Amino acid sequence: MAGSFKSPGCKMRHVLGLLACVLLLVACSRSNVKPGTAPVYYSDSRSVALLPTTAMTEKLDMPQHLRGEFTQQDGSLKSFEGDSWVRANDSVLSIMLFSGFGTTIAEITYGKDSLHFESSVMDVEKMKAEYVLADFQVCFYPYEALKKNFEAAGFAFEEARGTAHDFVRTLKDGNTLVLTAQRKGKEITLVNSLRHYSYHITLGEEQ
DSSP states (O other): GGGOOOOHHHHHHHHHHHHHHHHHHOOOEEEEEEEEEEEEEEESSSSEOOOOOOGGSSSSSEEEEEEEEEEEEOOOOOEEEEEEEESSSOOEEEEEEEOEEEEEEEEEEEOOOOOOEEESSSTTTTTOOOHHHHHHHHHHHHHHHHHHHHHTTTEEEEEEOSSTTEEEEEETTTTTTEEEEETTTEEEEEETTTTTTEEEEEEOOOO
């Protein structure tokens, strides 16, 4: 039947389209976690739950540049670097990570009833989204809310304020320093001394 004839080129485009869809489905990894059910262990014996988004008193909607380092099991140091877009307010916390070509490679969205992590290049089951968000909260959420949350779990959390938004925050388990978060102007550095990793964040302009 002439009406149903398809050229070889058309068939090839159809096959390639189906293949692209299959590859996208295979490559994209998703994880959903119910808030409050995934504790964040900042030490081997103590954990905290993520603060709710309602604890956020400011609004963020900005690009950020992220550099990180962590020590692998064999003792070697591994680093990573990339751009992100962060949106945070009293109803949502969203972090989008981009490749050097500007394509989205991962997205974490935390709301009242859900924590969703999706990536085309990361194993979302091994890279726990709640730990990424917990560190973000240490850097950006209000001190009093963080202090109450950490102290309820038996940690000691302190802050020394500088000018404007500058601060140095420390988290301890007994006499053991767990992490330090420091902000100077548009630069934020978080160092986890216990787990041997660090982040350096350069803030972009608010939108």
